[in-house]
Amino acid sequence: MTPASPAYRELRDQLATLTTEAFRPDLAEIDRLPTAEIARLMNAEDRTVPEAVAGQLSAIASAVDAAAERMARGGRLIYAGAGTAGRMGTMDASECPPTFNTDPSRVVGLIAGGPAAFVTAVEGAEDRKDLAAKDLEDIALGPEDTVVGISASGRTPYAVGAVEYARGLGALTIGLSCNAGSPLAAAADHGIEVVVGPELLSGSTRLKAGTAQKLVLNMISTITMIRLGKTYGNLMVDLRASNDKLRARSRRIVSYATGATDEDVEAALEATGGEVKPAILTLLADIDAPTAEKLLAESGGHLRDALGAAG
Structure with missing residues (x-):
């Protein structure tokens, strides 16, 4: 595409209509402003x-x-x-x-x-x-x-x-x-x-x-x-614990969801292979890990539905 081609002129005309491409004369000398003032302007723009x-x-x-x-x-x-x-x-x-x-x-x-x-x-x-x-x-x-x-x-x-x-x-x-x-x-x-x-x-x-x-x-x-049931309330019960931070977060999530002791949380996670959702279900429904996995599968992975099915 060359500057003389009809396609180029059409593209230029299209861009001229876009607000995201518009020129702001009020900011024409932004490069002369103090750094703190530029930061203030950017922050004000972002708030919109x-x-x-x-x-x-x-x-x-x-x-x-x-x-x-x-x-x-x-x-x-x-x-x-x-x-x-x-x-x-x-x-x-x-x-x-x-x-x-x-x-x-x-x-x-x-x-x-x-x-x-x-x-x-x-x-x-x-x-x-x-x-x-x-x-x-x-x-x-x-x-x-x-x-x-x-x-x-x-x-x-x-x-x-x-x-x-x-x-x-x-x-x-x-x-x-x-x-x-x-x-x-x-x-x-x-x-x-x-x-x-x-x-x-x-x-x-x-x-x-x-x-x-x-x-x-x-x-x-x-x-x-x-x-899709990937959360329980605002807890990420389907997170993948792939590092130490996420493993610690898994323990906190099970604790928040169940109120269980640290020892019970650890035992539940060990029984479920570190999976948060079935660990919560074992503690709240007082069932074993295989039963929790079965109920979750039958409920399409929705923890609340599995809890309801567990009675």
Whole structure:
């Protein structure tokens, strides 16, 4: 694409309409300000992001309920984006196994250009819808899956292409953008448009737009996992204790949930192979570990339902 080409002029005209790309004359001399004043300005800008997210809570809740329903039937949650947006999705996906003990294949992050693009930009990858379709084809996307296209501008071809391809296969689609009236939201079953306005540095969507994406993705993954029974109250009862900190947290979680003594907590965790959820069930229902495992399996992993079944 050359500056003289019609495609370039069309792209330039599109970017001129995006609030995330807008220039702020009031900050034209920010480089001359004291460091403390720049920090104050950034902090003030960041405080506006949660309010913008609040305006989309209804749309977020509808999307989460639909995604959780598909995941309960065995579907996956798949994020697709380029640049900062792709990194946000990949990061959220990577946090789910240690936090909720999900198989890494259940929540997947795709970034334009592949895993190497997480640290090094891959030239032109974000401009190709076909790459998104190929990435989704490679993971055997199906109709029970949910694809979340992420793009601050709402026009990134990779994100839009992912949603279009997924919707064509009958998968659930969610479009997360930071501009109103975006092609991404229009292409998706559920559009979430968190309009954060112009950035402190013109066009640097790793700032407010990136923060907004992180907050929304936190909601999508966390609330979906709550709906799937991965928590008991606000306790992460399905966490994977893969290091000393998480092993200590496992003991605290069992203690908070049951009020049991340290000795009983240790015994319950030993009996369940370190698994928090069945350990809680053995203590609260006064049953052995195999019975706890059976009741949890019959309840689809929902601890409250298993407790009810235990009587």
